Amino acid sequence: MANIGLEASDQLEVMRLHVDAALEALVEDEIEQGAGQVAELCASMLLAGGKRLRPLLILLAHEIAGGQDTEEVMPLALAFEMIHTATLVHDDINDEAGLRRGVETIHTRAGLAKAVIAGDWLFVQGFGLGGRYDEHIVRLMAKCCADIAVAEFHQLDHVLNLATSPEDYLAIVRGKTAGPFAAGCQAAGLVAGLSDEQAAGLGRFGMELGIAFQLVDDLLDLRGDERMGKPRGADVLEGKMTLPLIHALTLSHGKERQRLATLIESFSDEHFDELMQLLDRSDSLSYAEILVKTHLERAVLELDAFPESQAKSLMLHITGYVMARHT
């Protein structure tokens, strides 16, 4: 994987292209074997772009853990990307989202029934790939995926629940977003031959990075961003209790809190500026920014256990990228 002489961002781009090519090959192989329409429909979402953060982190975690052969960890990286895409397809059904990665969502194009099945197919592909590894790694993946489901239930129960606490929020984020980052990095370490304890360090790195990543997502939803096909305030519109909202609800009082509650409960884009003013008054976006920094610092600390290397620089580059996304 070493591409000495390239800038970090170019090196990551080369790796991303490798991941894309592997995903394409996999889908083509499935189509050849008769998966036809379901594979094509899934491919339209799977190959519609995306930063491939999860597979890149898995490849890099494997490398800093001493792994020599990228081929030995690639199926794991693809497995996590396919499972991630499966959850997106099923999420989009539940959120009634019309666009994802700039393309029409599967349920919009093919209807509910096929979208449910397409998500299942992606899950199956992911597990088929992941199931090639040791039982220990399979259990880690299964636990991670079961935790996603638990967190999603938790999240659904907290839609428009103004009493959602920061603890509720973190439990949801750990299960749904950060858990897969953690499990992927940890499993990659195990594939490379790390001890359980060393691999757990990579798991903590992934968890902290994943939490920061979600917090940045929350911020971007409010600030508007480069994320394709999602209007600003989409989370608020869906009733998702993001950390800035939870923080502002906790700090506000009296009429201000009441107005904030009303805005959240019956949000529409015309109230966007007013919502932002109320969030500013309790400095809720700054608070989320501080948390991003804290979690990224913790992530970086976990990498101290590993010797300097090109792969480590690239992992640090990714943590820097997560930081830079919202600034």
Next chain:
Amino acid sequence: MANIGLEASDQLEVMRLHVDAALEALVEDEIEQGAGQVAELCASMLLAGGKRLRPLLILLAHEIAGGQDTEEVMPLALAFEMIHTATLVHDDINDEAGLRRGVETIHTRAGLAKAVIAGDWLFVQGFGLGGRYDEHIVRLMAKCCADIAVAEFHQLDHVLNLATSPEDYLAIVRGKTAGPFAAGCQAAGLVAGLSDEQAAGLGRFGMELGIAFQLVDDLLDLRGDERMGKPRGADVLEGKMTLPLIHALTLSHGKERQRLATLIESFSDEHFDELMQLLDRSDSLSYAEILVKTHLERAVLELDAFPESQAKSLMLHITGYVMARHT
């Protein structure tokens, strides 16, 4: 597993109770580990009864293949039952079914979003269990599950398609219903240490039995039956092209075919008797019955490769049961 002295049906009942207990233990364990509401919701469907044909066949296939320790194959048996239940939960969403195994379906009780996630959770549990086995078995499971998705797409595309051929029908049944029977029996043989070739024989047994099983299901839908919570003609109402309908459409001509087409396209219970009369005219139910017999005979032939044993008698008893269901 031997319970010498008991009738075959009682022996199978003892095995079924073992499977139920193992499923219950698994769910309780998950709840203890924090899976809470999603596990409880899934348990309500998973433990609502059911004949457990798939896990029973897996346990028996393992035994006739020379497997000594039921514990070594039980996770595989549970995996297939959980994956089967996952597909039921997602199917019920698509079919807008209100009842299953006599209890309210998950989407009826908990809504679409949670039903999608609950199905995902069941899939994950199934793969977590199946992923403990050799890569060869994992690939077999993944292929089987991917084929289910492909067949479900195929089936959706043939809803109310009066040009559906017997070949389309068989492709759907092989993928969706019979494939999991086949993969389960084949994998059980591999766990017990059979050669690929010997295990493939058990796979063919499962495939033939599974096709017969689906044909009987088609017949029961038209004849009314003991299946809990499903009104007669439910398949016709859902636009599913079952074999008796396909057969009758193929054999009928002129006004009769036109009337049959109209009945199928705009079916309601009040037309049930008329539909049955038209099916009788082309002897379509008898045709399906003959096919049931043919496929069961082929299934039984595959068992000739294995020595007489209690397990083999029980497998023959199950093939007899499938036959008896519709008579």
